[in-house]
Amino acid sequence: MHTGTPAExxxxxxxxxxxxxxxxxxxxxxxxxxxxxxxxxxxIPGVDIRCSGGTWSVR
Incomplete structure (x- = not known):
């Protein structure tokens, strides 16, 4: 869990x-x-790396 500022x-x-x-x-x-x-x-927190149709992408 993040304990810093919103900007961080x-x-x-x-x-x-x-x-x-x-x-x-x-x-x-x-x-x-x-x-x-x-x-x-x-x-990972805030990011999802998926393989769809044989291509990896970030969502």
């Missing part, structure tokens, strides 16, 4: 979203190498 929370959520986007990009690059199809989702 927004900064942390923004940073988490940036990292999640990097993760989604890496998962798509791995997929493009011809590996096995991946599926599922990764959930």
């Amino acid at each position: 929370l927004r900064e942390r959520e923004q940073r988490a979203r940036q990292i999640a986007q990097q993760v989604a990009t890496l998962l798509n690059q791995i997929r493009d190498l011809g590996g096995h199809p991946a599926m599922g989702n990764l959930i």
Whole structure:
């Protein structure tokens, strides 16, 4: 649970979203190498990384 200011929370959520986007990009690059199809989702506070139709994205 976050105990800082609302501004700190927004900064942390923004940073988490940036990292999640990097993760989604890496998962798509791995997929493009011809590996096995991946599926599922990764959930962290404020961010959901999902594989839909074979493409990873951040929601």
